Amino acid sequence: MITRETIFKHAKEKYGTSPDYPFQKFPNYAILRHASNKKWYALIMNVLPKKLGLEGNEEIDVLNLKCPPEIIDGLRNGKNILPGYHMDKENWISFVLDRTDPNEEVYNLIEQSFNLTKKE
Template structure:
């Protein structure tokens, strides 16, 4: 299982960015932004599973990433990769971190999102 701390370490090492916490009402929501434009390439949120149509009562971490529509439809599986929560569902996906493996898959999707949002 990949954690938000693993992702923060990865983005710092590979993109030179640190998480940003823009919402006082949601202090755990971490935006991943380009330094130059401040555009998001990712967003980590802790949400209740029911918000995503999943079972469970405890908050889970999800990572929203931008993804081309021609790819997002084929990788969404309804359990670990879902339509983007609180985002354009055609162009964004949500990854349930506790259910997603291996690291390489997520890191490749982060890189894709980083490049799509430049």
């Protein structure tokens, strides 16, 4: 399982970014953004599973990342990689963190999202 804390640590070490919590209504929603252009490259939210079409009553952490549209369908598996929650579903995916193995390609996809969003 991967956690929001491990993602924050990775983002700080690799990109020099720390989470930002801009939503007063959702104090646990954390954004990772570029220092230069302030664009988001990742969003971590705590949501109820039913909002994602999943079973369960306890909130789960979800990581949203931007991806090239041509690879999104191949990534989504209905278990831990889903269409981007509350985002453009053609360009974003959501990882259910407690169902994601840290050895999966999530760090490569974070880097890809970082690179896709760094252009102004």
